[in-house]
Amino acid sequence: MTPGNNGASTPEEEDPFGYLYADGQANGAQPPSGGGYGYPNSVSRVRAVGERQYGQQAPPAAYGQAGVPQQGAYGQPNSHYAAPESYPGGPPTAPQQPTRRAGNGRGPNTKGLLIGAIAVVAAVVIGIAVAMTGGGDDNKADGQASTPPSSTKSASPTEQSSASAAPGELPKIDAKALRLEGGATTASDIKGAKAEGGVYVAGFNQVGAKVTWTVNGIEEAGTYRLYVRYGIPGVDANATLVVNGKANSQTLNMKNFGGLPAGDWEKGWQTTWANVNLTKGTNTVVIACNEGNQCNANLDQMYLTTDEG
Incomplete structure (x- = not known):
């Protein structure tokens, strides 16, 4: 080597x-x-291929006898082998499709279900909290004033208007608490009204328009002085005054006492008065625009004093 x-x-x-x-x-x-x-x-x-033998195989048992058919030499078919589908009650000849789970072969999306359950519980808790914190809004006192409208609004003809004075005082009322009929409406576009929120009665300049004040709490029958605050565009106006269903002999005078220039509604706010006879208890006072009246005016407030003023 x-x-x-x-x-x-x-x-x-x-x-x-x-x-x-x-x-x-x-x-x-x-x-x-x-x-x-x-x-x-x-x-x-x-x-x-197939030449090499892997040892002698036991002869296969005949069909129907005990024993399992043995496989022949490597590479040679076994004459006693039969496909499973050839036996009685054997598996179906068509290949079985494997059952696939939903979700691309994946199991149930337990993570998604858990997140959904947590979201539902959170929504319920938030709803309960909102209900508990906001529930007191419905318990406001009946006498609390609401927000005045910023645009023209009609009052219901069936609406009952009333005013009760404190002990020792006579009743008074703002425009938005009056009962409106015949096209009369409330508005707040013109500045200068003293009623709460600057709300006054508009649309009074047409025949049939009227406002009604139901006066409660008159302790003694007698003559009282009714004051009416109104606004005009520098032009005289008047209306019919009706007390407890009876028209006064004289109209309610709404003149241009200040001599203000025509067309200026904002500067045209003034006050007039008339004597009225009231009974003890409840009375009705109506200011109406009837035939023959000049009703181009807005109405702001009404209040009562004794006849001495």
């Missing part, structure tokens, strides 16, 4: 591709031709 040569090669050490390398060619390796490795005198281990 010399350096570079390890002696005669054994079949296990032979390289089947030795002819591809320079050292293999130097040792006489050649491309295979009909079996064996690339080295001279190499041992051929090629066998035909």
Whole structure:
């Protein structure tokens, strides 16, 4: 044995591709031709497919006898083998499709269900909290005034208006508490009204329009002075005054006492008065625009004093 040569090669050490390398060619390796490795005198281990036997197999039992048919030699079919579908009661011939779970083969989305449940509980808790904190809004005192309208608004003809004075005082009323009929409405566009929110009665300049004040709490029958605050565009106006269903002999005078220029509604707020006879208890006072009246006026407030003023 010399350096570079390890002696005669054994079949296990032979390289089947030795002819591809320079050292293999130097040792006489050649491309295979009909079996064996690339080295001279190499041992051929090629066998035909199915030739090798893996030992004797026990003869298969006849169909219907005890025992399981045995497989034949490697690579050869077993004549006693039959497909499962050929036996009575065997599996169906059509291939069974595997059952797939919803969600692309994944199991139930438990994480999504948990998040949804938490969201529902949170919504219920928030709703209960809002109901508990906001429930007191419905318990306001009946006498508390509401927010005045910023645009024209009609009052219901069936609305009953009343005013009761504190002990020792006579009743008074703002425009928005009056009962309106015949096209009379409330508005707040013109500045200068003293009623709460600057609300006054508009639309009074047409025949049939009227306002009604139901006066409660008159302690003694007698003559009282009714004051009416009104606004005109610098032009005289008047209306019919009716007390407890009876019209006064004189109209309610709403003249341009200040001599203000025509067309200026904002500067036209003034006050007039008339004597009225009231009974003890409840009375009705009506200011109406009838035929023959000049009713181009807005009405602001009404209040009572004794006849001495």
